[in-house]
Amino acid sequence: MPKVTPDHKEQRKQTxxxxxxxxxxxxxxxxxxxxxxxxxxxxxxxxxxxxFPTKSDIMLTLLERKLGRxxxxxxxxxxxxxxxxxxxxxxxxxxxxxxxxxxxxxGRFLIVxxxxxxxxxxVRKGLQGRYAELVDYLASIIDEGIAAGEFLPGxxxxxxxxxxxxxADGITLYWSTGxxxxxxxxxxxxxxxxxxxxxxxxxxxxx
Amino acid sequence: MPKVTPDHKEQRKQTxxxxxxxxxxxxxxxxxxxxxxxxxxxxxxxxxxxxFPTKSDIMLTLLERKLGRxxxxxxxxxxxxxxxxxxxxxxxxxxxxxxxxxxxxxGRFLIVxxxxxxxxxxVRKGLQGRYAELVDYLASIIDEGIAAGEFLPGxxxxxxxxxxxxxADGITLYWSTGxxxxxxxxxxxxxxxxxxxxxxxxxxxxx
DNA sequence: TTAATTAAAGCGAGCGCTCACTCATTTTAC
DNA sequence: GTAAAATGAGTGAGCGCTCGCTTTAATTAA
Numbered sequence: 057m058p059k060v061t062p063d064h065k066e067q068r069k070q071t072x073x074x075x076x077x078x079x080x081x082x083x084x085x086x087x088x089x090x091x092x093x094x095x096x097x098x099x100x101x102x103x104x105x106x107x108f109p110t111k112s113d114i115m116l117t118l119l120e121r122k123l124g125r126x127x128x129x130x131x132x133x134x135x136x137x138x139x140x141x142x143x144x145x146x147x148x149x150x151x152x153x154x155x156x157x158x159x160x161x162x163g164r165f166l167i168v169x170x171x172x173x174x175x176x177x178x179v180r181k182g183l184q185g186r187y188a189e190l191v192d193y194l195a196s197i198i199d200e201g202i203a204a205g206e207f208l209p210g211x212x213x214x215x216x217x218x219x220x221x222x223x224a225d226g227i228t229l230y231w232s233t234g235x236x237x238x239x240x241x242x243x244x245x246x247x248x249x250x251x252x253x254x255x256x257x258x259x260x261x262x263x
Numbered sequence: 264m265p266k267v268t269p270d271h272k273e274q275r276k277q278t279x280x281x282x283x284x285x286x287x288x289x290x291x292x293x294x295x296x297x298x299x300x301x302x303x304x305x306x307x308x309x310x311x312x313x314x315f316p317t318k319s320d321i322m323l324t325l326l327e328r329k330l331g332r333x334x335x336x337x338x339x340x341x342x343x344x345x346x347x348x349x350x351x352x353x354x355x356x357x358x359x360x361x362x363x364x365x366x367x368x369x370g371r372f373l374i375v376x377x378x379x380x381x382x383x384x385x386v387r388k389g390l391q392g393r394y395a396e397l398v399d400y401l402a403s404i405i406d407e408g409i410a411a412g413e414f415l416p417g418x419x420x421x422x423x424x425x426x427x428x429x430x431a432d433g434i435t436l437y438w439s440t441g442x443x444x445x446x447x448x449x450x451x452x453x454x455x456x457x458x459x460x461x462x463x464x465x466x467x468x469x470x
Numbered sequence: 471t472t473a474a475t476t477a478a479a480g481c482g483a484g485c486g487c488t489c490a491c492t493c494a495t496t497t498t499a500c
Numbered sequence: 501g502t503a504a505a506a507t508g509a510g511t512g513a514g515c516g517c518t519c520g521c522t523t524t525a526a527t528t529a530a
Contacts, residue, residue: 091516100481101482102479102481168381175293222436225437226433246419247426297490309492312492313504
């Protein structure tokens with residue numbers, strides 16, 4: 057199909073990315089071969105290399121598309137919610153729900169990406185950047201809460217935000233490797249309660 | 264050196280394991296070659312295969328030696344501490360301190376292992392087993408605290424223990440990939456405070 | 471309307487290389 | 501002298517990526 061619309065090119069790219077994600081989920085990044093991805097996408101290896109310069113680049117593009125718009129989406133979905141705590145709570149719920157329920161494959165994909173980040177500088181930089189944006193956004197909500205007198209003044213927003221995202225990742229890690237008997241709902245509930253206890257102690261909460 | 268003592272054989276094994284860890288830390292598991300490990304250990308590839316049947320087996324043995332005795336060690340180091348909360352707190356401090364300060368290479372190694380666990384069933388099973396033991400042990404402390412009336416009755420010990428270990432891992436993950444500006448001490452402090460607030464609410468704490 | 475032309479899209483065998491693992495040979499401790 | 505330990509060149513499978521060729525859809529010419 058020569059001289060094809062830009063739309064069509066974008067569709068092809070997405071097809072390849074979908075195939076790549078599915079292969080990465082099944083075998084991890086290193087064990088996934090370019091032949092695998094080509095076969096799954098219904099294209100040839102050569103065609104695939106017309107859209108992406110390297111295998112690593114496929115992974116990076118996937119990361120960007122999966123995580124790049126997360127802060128913006130969270131912002132859009134929670135901008136009408138009044139109060140820092142309800143907004144923070146909603147953000148965590150949306151994020152965790154997305155990783156574990158709505159798009160569980162994305163959750164597992166992120167873990168694969170972390171596995172690769174350990175040995176690949178480019179992937180590591182990509183992941184770090186995307187996560188930093190997320191942490192910054194959560195921290196900004198906490199800061200607002202502190203400024204509004206809703207949260208305990210001493211809370212270090214960046215520390216807490218990092219912990220939250222770290223916890224989400226750690227738990228996704230266990231869960232994605234199929235550790236049996238994990239009650240994700242109970243964990244989310246307990247986390248939120250712990251967090252609320254910490255950020256808004258009784259004195260403030262009862263006002 | 265033929266007809267050598269069992270002691271000497273054990274030493275050789277340990278030499279190889281040390282070399283392997285150092286190579287794994289530098290390049291990750293997949294990118295580390297058997298040649299690398301042989302070179303670092305000062306032995307030949309052939310000699311190495313006299314002590315370990317596969318590369319994967321080296322990783323598994325390393326895992327077992329690093330993590331297998333953790334619950335037992337924690338128990339020994341904290342058995343004299345009275346009260347569930349002080350003991351739990353000490354366990355977390357010891358564990359985190361071990362991962363981040365005393366043996367930071369072990370912390371980073373565990374992350375490499377997780378990366379590999381995602382694509383290798385054997386490694387995954389090994390890691391899951393080792394971590395389950397740890398979670399069980401922490402949960403048992405929490406259960407004791409509940410039984411003694413020291414902790415809130417409703418607390419689900421296994422959920423909390425999983426969260427704690429998951430959090431430790433998630434945070435180690437960020438930290439090990441060199442995410443800048445992370446204040447590990449502040450995180451540990453905040454975590455412990457959150458946990459204490461949750462497990463021993465004011466009503467109980469003020470007794 | 472149809473045929474000829476064109477340029478991009480698609481193909482896949484094959485190249486060059488890496489790597490886990492082997493084995494015939496040599497070295498070593500007793 | 502001997503049996504175990506150590507050696508390291510070799511093996512063969514597998515992989516990312518290339519490149520010369522074919523196919524196809526849009527464009528142009530008749």
